[in-house]
Amino acid sequence: MKNPHTWRYVTVQIMLVVFGFSILAQIIRIQHSAEAKAILDKDPGGGVETFYPARGEIFDLKGHLLAGNKIVYEVGVDLQVLEENEYANANTIALAASVYLDLDYATVLNWITQPPEDRRYVVLDNFASPDEEKALMDLQELAKDKPRDQTLEGLNSTPHLVRTYPEGSLAANIIGFVTQEGVGYFGVEEKYNSLLAGVPVKVWVSADPNRAEELPNIPPGATLILTLDxxxxxxxxxxxxxxxxxxxxxxxxxxxxxxxxxxxxxxxxxxxxxxxxxxxxxxxxxxxxxxxxxxxxxxxxxxxxxxxxxxxxxxxxxxxxxxxxxxxxxxxxxxxxxxxxxxxxxxxxxxxxxxxxxxxxxxxxxxxxxxxxxxxxxxxxxxxxxxxxxxxxxxxxxxxxxxxxxxxxxxxxxxxxxxxxxxxxxxxxxxxxxxxxxxxxxxxxxxxxxxxxxxxxxxxxxxxxxxxxxxxxxxxxxxxxxxxxxxxxxxxxxxxxxxxxxxxxxxxxxxxxxxxxxxxxxxxxxxxxxxxxxxxxxxxxxxxxxxxxxxxxxxxxxxxxxxxxxxxxxxxxxxxxxxxxxx
Missing domain, CATH: 3.40.710.10 (DD-peptidase/beta-lactamase superfamily)
Structure with a gap:
């Protein structure tokens, strides 16, 4: 005996399929619309980037900070700029990195003059301190009018946050730690990793530096208040x-x-x-x-x-x-x-x-x-x-x-x-x-x-x-x-x-x-x-x-x-x- 409700199931299935195709069509229409084309024409160098929120802090019961964040800098070299300068200032950059970042001169020179074929950017130090970054950027500013073989053109810095533990080893086995990759291991850092890390956001980022104010304000991860004193x-x-x-x-x-x-x-x-x-x-x-x-x-x-x-x-x-x-x-x-x-x-x-x-x-x-x-x-x-x-x-x-x-x-x-x-x-x-x-x-x-x-x-x-x-x-x-x-x-x-x-x-x-x-x-x-x-x-x-x-x-x-x-x-x-x- 046929199920009397079969026609209803079939009708619902057809409606769901039609609804799915309509969503897909709308996505394609928007992607090829005049408005989308205008945005791309106006800002062809833009792209989608992922922004990660600041990791939530950890406090003891009375408000003492046990785990927080501090700003460090990624210091790197734009190889395209060096190539345009015919690598004239490569020695100057390598020397500056050896003095201010405590890196080996010969190693840095090799990184920036003999990179892999598809490499356009080389990171010299991913965790430079604010003092180190400031010293390099000040030196870059002072040298900008020097002959091109004495400049620091192509040297860039980008701030980012890393985990810091003001109390050092105190309550270490309770807290755990976070690696350079931003992943928590052991203790509350691992147990509450998702809450502390927050939710990353993907947004369209303009290549126009004048539009930097349009970047999203991402809320940080959850803050934890521990029971310990x-x-x-x-x-x-x-x-x-x-x-x-x-x-x-x-x-x-x-x-x-x-x-x-x-x-x-x-x-x-x-x-x-x-x-x-x-x-x-x-x-x-x-x-x-x-x-x-x-x-x-x-x-x-x-x-x-x-x-x-x-x-x-x-x-x-x-x-x-x-x-x-x-x-x-x-x-x-x-x-x-x-x-x-x-x-x-x-x-x-x-x-x-x-x-x-x-x-x-x-x-x-x-x-x-x-x-x-x-x-x-x-x-x-x-x-x-x-x-x-x-x-x-x-x-x-x-x-x-x-x-x-x-x-x-x-x-x-x-x-x-x-x-x-x-x-x-x-x-x-x-x-x-x-x-x-x-x-x-x-x-x-x-x-x-x-x-x-x-x-x-x-x-x-x-x-x-x-x-x-x-x-x-x-x-x-x-x-x-x-x-x-x-x-x-x-x-x-x-x-x-x-x-x-x-x-x-x-x-x-x-x-x-x-x-x-x-x-x-x-x-x-x-x-x-x-x-x-x-x-x-x-x-x-x-x-x-x-x-x-x-x-x-x-x-x-x-x-x-x-x-x-x-x-x-x-x-x-x-x-x-x-x-x-x-x-």
Missing amino acids: REVQASVEEILDAAVLDTGAASGTVVVMDPKTGEILALAVTPHMNLNEYWRFKEIFPGETPFDRAISQAYEPGSVYKILTMAAALDKGVVKPEDTYFDSGIILIGGVAIRNWNNTVWGQQNMIGCLQHSINACLVYVAELLGNDSFYSYMQKFGIGHTTGIDLAGETTGHLKLPGDSDWYQVDLGTNAFGQGVSVTPIQMVMAASAIANDGKMVYPHMVHAMVQDGRQQNISPQVAGTPISAATAHTLNDMLAISLEKESSNSLVPGYRIAGKTGTAQIPTPYGVYDNSATNASFVGWGPVDDPKFLVYVWLEKPQTSIWGSEVAAPVFKQVVEKLVVLMGIPPDSIRLQTTRP
């Missing part, structure tokens, strides 16, 4: 650089985030580079060295991960803070014996003691109470094994094996419980920990606070990534972690401020499937003030040499960072702050 960033970088040097660590990472909004206040990693010398990238980051370890290098975090295991168990109701566990120093799971760090034995402990002494066997026991399904369900709710979605280029996922995977064994439940056999990035741990610091609500970390385009500012609103645990569980665990640090007299404690946190020391797996007993990853995660967290700090030192323990090398770094934060963020000591907030 320049002073906080500089202080954290200074502390981290000193820690890496003092401990002999292979690298270091510190992330500071507002646990309620997800705004990154500082993100420091080593190594870092002067962004104005981006061509040294491969020298500073050889091989597969990540540009930003906080988002691009997954590692086994060790005992800092225990906060997630304990959070899941408390939330599920399988343990309470006062529940006890008798530790013999060893526990069997999946037919494999797991021991405590340093082969210690702690005897009878409650759950706070298990965290305070970082008892591996106890956390294995807790994970077994949870069971496979619940444990891994909670880990996935915490975002483990997935990217956070942070607005920086190059984030990697880490790895969480799950029951049913070909490489998962029952012993993995035990090792995962204390942060071994599972890999995360520092930013993943920061996001997961935010749930504990923020009443059970886990927030997405982000780097951009606002965008400014066409005179309008659009602020980025905080977003909750999920609620893996209840507010009650978060409050309970906060108190447990604070008590465990206080009982331990931890190196992380800051006088006047109550802090919650956990150390981590993890063995490093080798390519041969075994762990290196001589090298560790030392970490610390913490936040405060406990009753109203304003900051969450994550510290990771890779392969420290002075001590393998996170409590001895990472915890002191956390303390130094927090001591700076409370001053720069204007956070009064608890005794004063709580007194002023009471009715």
Whole structure:
């Protein structure tokens, strides 16, 4: 049976074809119209050119410029002019370029006297400074009445913008860099490349210099206002650089985030580079060295991960803070014996003691109470094994094996419980920990606070990534972690401020499937003030040499960072702050 609506479809198709041909005919008519001919006759040397907008600037939260633009000059030679002069002044141009542009005289002379057959213009320097360009143009003006072999006729300069980074290496791993081609690499420069670059415009450009005022006014790319505070960033970088040097660590990472909004206040990693010398990238980051370890290098975090295991168990109701566990120093799971760090034995402990002494066997026991399904369900709710979605280029996922995977064994439940056999990035741990610091609500970390385009500012609103645990569980665990640090007299404690946190020391797996007993990853995660967290700090030192323990090398770094934060963020000591907030 024929479709009764077929005639309608055919009619629409015919109308669309006719409409398309009418547009094509109109284009041809305009191109061959008297008006178009008049324009071409009046300006035969004109043509269509592409104009690129100024790249958008990048500021910190308080308005300090982190990435901007500066004018440089393309200095070149019009070979047609030289040819008309029979190359009489080629030596003069080569000499001037060698003096003012620091170019080799013989090389320049060869460029302009023996160019390829189809070359009509030779660029001598694409990035001459304003001072260099002015000196050359002043010299050209002075020499214009000299004999033609002493002039600089044919030497031209054209201004254009290039990226500049006033702070040099500050926040380099966050910002990224832009190459001579105008393409952003790494950080926000790559993540927001299209917005920053703006929209190029193609227009007809007259060959008549008197009509220059007709050139379009192209709006610049979007301006970005980052969440980071320049002073906080500089202080954290200074502390981290000193820690890496003092401990002999292979690298270091510190992330500071507002646990309620997800705004990154500082993100420091080593190594870092002067962004104005981006061509040294491969020298500073050889091989597969990540540009930003906080988002691009997954590692086994060790005992800092225990906060997630304990959070899941408390939330599920399988343990309470006062529940006890008798530790013999060893526990069997999946037919494999797991021991405590340093082969210690702690005897009878409650759950706070298990965290305070970082008892591996106890956390294995807790994970077994949870069971496979619940444990891994909670880990996935915490975002483990997935990217956070942070607005920086190059984030990697880490790895969480799950029951049913070909490489998962029952012993993995035990090792995962204390942060071994599972890999995360520092930013993943920061996001997961935010749930504990923020009443059970886990927030997405982000780097951009606002965008400014066409005179309008659009602020980025905080977003909750999920609620893996209840507010009650978060409050309970906060108190447990604070008590465990206080009982331990931890190196992380800051006088006047109550802090919650956990150390981590993890063995490093080798390519041969075994762990290196001589090298560790030392970490610390913490936040405060406990009753109203304003900051969450994550510290990771890779392969420290002075001590393998996170409590001895990472915890002191956390303390130094927090001591700076409370001053720069204007956070009064608890005794004063709580007194002023009471009715």
